[in-house]
Amino acid sequence: IWAAGGEILEWRGIARSRGKGQVDLGQFDQPEAVDYATGCCLLIRSEVLRKVGLLDEKYFAYFEDTDWCLRARKAGFQICYEPSSVIWHVAGASSRQETKSKRSGESNPLLYYLSTRNNLWFIRCHTKGITRVVALISFIIRRLLLRSAKQILFGRWENFRSLWKGAYHGFQGDACAPVF
Numbered sequence: 001i002w003a004a005g006g007e008i009l010e011w012r013g014i015a016r017s018r019g020k021g022q023v024d025l026g027q028f029d030q031p032e033a034v035d036y037a038t039g040c041c042l043l044i045r046s047e048v049l050r051k052v053g054l055l056d057e058k059y060f061a062y063f064e065d066t067d068w069c070l071r072a073r074k075a076g077f078q079i080c081y082e083p084s085s086v087i088w089h090v091a092g093a094s095s096r097q098e099t100k101s102k103r104s105g106e107s108n109p110l111l112y113y114l115s116t117r118n119n120l121w122f123i124r125c126h127t128k129g130i131t132r133v134v135a136l137i138s139f140i141i142r143r144l145l146l147r148s149a150k151q152i153l154f155g156r157w158e159n160f161r162s163l164w165k166g167a168y169h170g171f172q173g174d175a176c177a178p179v180f
Helices: 046-052 064-074 109-126 129-153 157-170
Strands: 006-009 014-017 032-034 079-081
Touching: 006 064, 014 064, 046 064, 064 079, 064 109, 109 129, 109 157, 129 157
Parallel strands: none
Antiparallel strands: 006 014, 032 079
C-alpha cells in the first residue's frame, strides 16, 4: 500500500499516509473521510474545483496535494477514501536518479530542494501561533538537522546544498501568494 488516505498533522507541518508500506490484508476496506488524499490520483467534482481552485502550481511537486486537501476541508468539503479504487503508482519515480556509482534509488537533489521549500511554504501558509512554532521546530529538527546529517554522513553534498537552498527559498516572500 502506498496510501489509504491519510492525516494532516499541522503541528508537525506534514501529511502522513495511512498504510504506507503495509501489505493489503483488508485493514482499509471501509470508505471513510480522511484529512488527505495523495495527488497521484484524485477524483474531484467541478463544483469543488470552482470553489477551492486547482492545485497550486507554485509547489510544482510535493505538498501541492496536501495544500489542496487542507484548502478543500477549510472550504467545508470532505476528502474521502474509497477502498474499491485501485491505482498503480510508481512512487518516487520522478525523483530518483541513477548515480555515477550506478547505485539506483538515490534521490535527486531536486527532491530535497522542492520537498524542503514546499514543506516550509505549507507550514507558513497553513499554521498560526503555537502550532506554527511547534511545526517550525519540528521542521528544523526533522528536515534540516537530521536530513543534513544523513547527507553529510553519506557524502551527498549536492543533496545537502539543495536541502538548505530549499529552506532559504521557503522562508522568502509570502508563502500563500500564488507564483505565476
